[in-house]
Amino acid sequence: AQKITQTQPGMFVQEKEAVTLDCTYDTSDPSYGLFWYKQPSSGEMIFLIYQGSYDQQNATEGRYSLNFQKARKSANLVISASQLGDSAMYFCAMREDGSSNTGKLIFGQGTTLQVKP
Amino acid sequence: NAGVTQTPKFRILKIGQSMTLQCTQDMNHNYMYWYRQDPGMGLKLIYYSVGAGITDKGEVPNGYNVSRSTTEDFPLRLELAAPSQTSVYFCASNILGSAYEQYFGPGTRLTVT
Numbered sequence: 001a002q003k004i005t006q007t008q009p010g011m012f013v014q015e016k017e018a019v020t021l022d023c024t025y026d027t028s029d030p031s032y033g034l035f036w037y038k039q040p041s042s043g044e045m046i047f048l049i050y051q052g053s054y055d056q057q058n059a060t061e062g063r064y065s066l067n068f069q070k071a072r073k074s075a076n077l078v079i080s081a082s083q084l085g086d087s088a089m090y091f092c093a094m095r096e097d098g099s100s101n102t103g104k105l106i107f108g109q110g111t112t113l114q115v116k117p
Numbered sequence: 118n119a120g121v122t123q124t125p126k127f128r129i130l131k132i133g134q135s136m137t138l139q140c141t142q143d144m145n146h147n148y149m150y151w152y153r154q155d156p157g158m159g160l161k162l163i164y165y166s167v168g169a170g171i172t173d174k175g176e177v178p179n180g181y182n183v184s185r186s187t188t189e190d191f192p193l194r195l196e197l198a199a200p201s202q203t204s205v206y207f208c209a210s211n212i213l214g215s216a217y218e219q220y221f222g223p224g225t226r227l228t229v230t
Contacts, residue, residue, distance in 0.1 A: 004159075035218060045160075045207065045221035091159055102167060103148045103213050104175065107159035 002027045004094050006108035013082045014116050020067070021077040021111045023092030031097040034075040035105065036066065040088040048090075051075060053097075079113075087115045118143050121222035123208050129228045130198040138193040138225050140208030148211050149191040150219065153177065153204040160207060166191055198229045 003026040013019035025034065036048040051059045051066045059066040067076040079086055089112050093105040124139045142149065147168045152160040152175075162175030166185040180202055182194040191210075195202060205226050209219040 006159075037221075043205065043224050043226075045209075045224075047218040047220075050218060093160075101213060102165060102173075103211055103219070104150065104162055104165055105152075105160070105209075105219060107152075107161070109159045110157075 002029075002094060002096060002106050004092050004106050004108035006092055006111050008111045009109070010112045010114070012114050012116060013079075015084060016081055018078060018080045019082055019113065021079070021090050021092075021113065023075045023077065023108060025073050025075060025092075025094050027073075027094065027096055029096040029098040033095045033097060034066070034068070035093040035095065036064070036075075036077045037091045037093060038086075038088045039091065039110070045091075049077070082115045084115050084117060087113060089113075120144065121208055121210055121220050123206075123222035123225050125225060126223065127226045129230065130195075132198060132200065132229060134198050135194070135196050136198070138195070138206055138208075138227075140191045140193065140222060141189050142191075142208075142210040142220070142222075143189065144210060144212075144220065145188060146210035146212055146220075147188065148213060149185065150209045151175075151181075151183065151191070151193045152207045152209065153202075154207065154224075155204050163193065163206075195227075200229050203227060203229045 032053045034051045038046040065078045092108040121142045150165045151163040164183040166172045208222040211219040
């Protein structure tokens with residue numbers, strides 16, 4: 001069954017340093033997408049980055065990059081040069097794109113990131 | 118474009134009451150979703166719709182109903198509210214296809230006491 005696991009409930013990082021948030025997934029569908037969303041304390045869901053299962057290169061969006069290791073079924077988010085505004089909850093999510101392609105997202109439990117000044 | 122809008126932002130219900138959470142999107146997206154987020158947890162899918170007149174259950178549908186009479190609107194109905202339905206409810210929509218993310222509404226915070 002499809003599943004997303006985020007094993008780090010909380011993380012601390014010093015401002016300007018890089019941080020990696022872990023995400024592992026499980027699916028039998030060969031075609032899928034992996035997403036990271038940010039949820040600040042105000043509560044909205046902000047899309048950060050996407051990686052398709054057939055993409056050859058790791059996705060990057062500004063200070064965000066996705067370390068995609070398909071054989072290990074991991075899709076870790078790397079935030080470079082952390083800023084105070086990065087303090088938030090981060091969710092990894094998966095969408096199966098195979099025969100039952102409905103766009104449904106399956107979310108992990110989330111990781112709370114605190115950036116220290 | 119306003120994107121995905123939800124009303125109300127906050128609501129307190131008594132046990133046994135009913136209410137409808139409204140969701141509207143102006144992006145002409147066929148696909149719409151309702152998720153709930155319990156405190157400190159990830160989002161779980163309640164119901165989804167792949168087009169007007171078509172809805173299906175997600176992971177946690179019990180106690181809820183939906184309808185989709187237009188492309189724009191996807192209301193979520195709570196019947197006989199229970200404390201277990203205290204949560205934040207998010208509506209989302211998207212176009213299917215690789216790299217297209219789901220667009221989320223701002224959420225409705227519901228407390229059942």
